Amino acid sequence: MLDGRTEGLLSTAEKRASPSNPLTLYLTRLAPSxxxxxxxxxxxxxxxxxxxxLNLEEIPWHHLQPSDVIALVSTLRSDGYAPNTSxxxxxxxxxxxxxAWRMSLISQEHLLKMRSVKAIAGTRLSQGRNLRRTLIQELMAVCAADPRPQGLRDAAIIAILYGSGMRKSESVNLDLAQLDFTERSLRVTAKGNKELIKYAPGWAFEKLNAWLQLRRSLLVEGQQDDEFLFNRIRRGSHITRERITKHAIYYIARQRGAQVGVKIMPHDFRRSFITRVIEEHDLSIAQKLAHHxxxxTxxxxxxxDENERRRAIDRYDL
Known part of the structure; x- marks a missing residue:
């Protein structure tokens, strides 16, 4: 796509990135997750x-033109990428x-032209799953049957995700100081660097407390407890002093889902939380609890599921 300008761009990129690199500044503004x-x-x-x-930091991003972004969108469409991904x-x-504009590397006119390029239009039906209460109970059972520390940790993670509706990125960043067992609340830093209070049911905090008690019981005398909530656990059931990652949450959801015969993605817990609140209360309450x-949204x-929609239509008799 850029063959005609590659040589010139490469020469510009020979200078290594610095803290003033627009890519570096853009990433710095984002949450770590x-x-x-x-x-x-x-x-x-x-x-x-x-x-x-080129290394990512070496690319002269400010030399990109609207035609480059149009070509990018075209390749994504050709490869079957969904509109949201585009x-x-x-x-x-x-x-x-x-x-780059803030750094005066491009003009406002150039920026506006870049902004004018649209992604792939359209939407896709959600691939999310509604995890029923009985399925959550099955997940709790397979975790309880696991004698390793992973059993209690995974049960606590699933309970918090499903019980509060928080995102996986919010769960991995949780610290002990953000919990209030009396109020059953969790203070999280959400998207947009917003600090929010989320609540979880008593049974979820019971699972969380069981995990924390196990972790503390394995501390050597004189050692302080970790500041964060969920630890990485390595092979051999070794609880590290490291915070769990988003990838590990993904793996836990897939692994525990496979044990009950269902493909589960971490965001399914949030979808299911919101769906259940809509079912049992109303949309406005769900909006407040989801912080949308x-x-x-x-x-x-x-x-x-579709059966519920069909039943709603079947009740619409003359």
């Missing part, structure tokens, strides 16, 4: 734009270009 995701997206975008030979790529490039600014999380 989002930095890895957007770095991966930008690396893939760069490869598609012909920069495979938007993620386009927004990542826009974010870097915004920083737009109520339509909450409505999009409603993943009640």
């Amino acid at each position: 989002s930095q890895l995701t957007m770095r991966y997206v930008l690396q893939d975008a760069a490869d598609r734009l012909g920069f495979e030979a 938007s993620l790529y386009v927004n990542a490039v826009r974010g870097v270009m915004n920083e 600014t737009n109520i339509q 909450t409505a999009n999380y409603d993943v009640r």
Whole structure:
């Protein structure tokens, strides 16, 4: 796509990135949990734009033109990427270009032209699953049957995700100081660097307390407890003094789901929490508990199965 300008761009990229690099500044503005995701997206975008030979920080992003982003969107469409994924790529490039404009590397006119390029239009039906209460009970049972420390830890993670509706990125960043067992509340730092209070039912805090008691019982005398909530556990059931990662949450959901014969993604716990609140209360309460600014976003999380929709129509008699 950039063959005609590759030589010139490569020469510009010979200077190593500095803290004033627009890419570096863009990533710095993101939450730590989002930095890895957007770095991966930008690396893939760069490869598609012909920069495979360069490190990500060496790429002269401010030389990109609207035609480059149009070509990027075209390749994503050809490869069958969903509209939401296409938007993620386009927004990542826009974010870097915004920083380039702030650094006076590009003009406002150039920035506006870059912003004018649209991602793939359209939507896709949600692939999310509504995890019924009986399925959560089965997940708790397989965790309880696991004699390793992973059993109590995984039960606590699932209980908090399903019981409070928080995102996996919020769960991995939880610290002990953010918990209030009396109020059954969790103070989390959510998307947009917003500090929020989430609540979880008593049974979820019981699972959480069981995990923390086990962790503390394994401390050597004189050792202080970890500040964070969930630890990485290595082979041999060794509880490390390291915080769990988002990838580990993904693995736990897939592994425990496979044990009960269901494919589960971490975000299914949040979808199911919101769906259940809509079922048992109403959409406005679900919006407040999910901390969505737009109520339509909450409505999009409603993943009640098709049988329920059919039953609703069947009750619509003359």
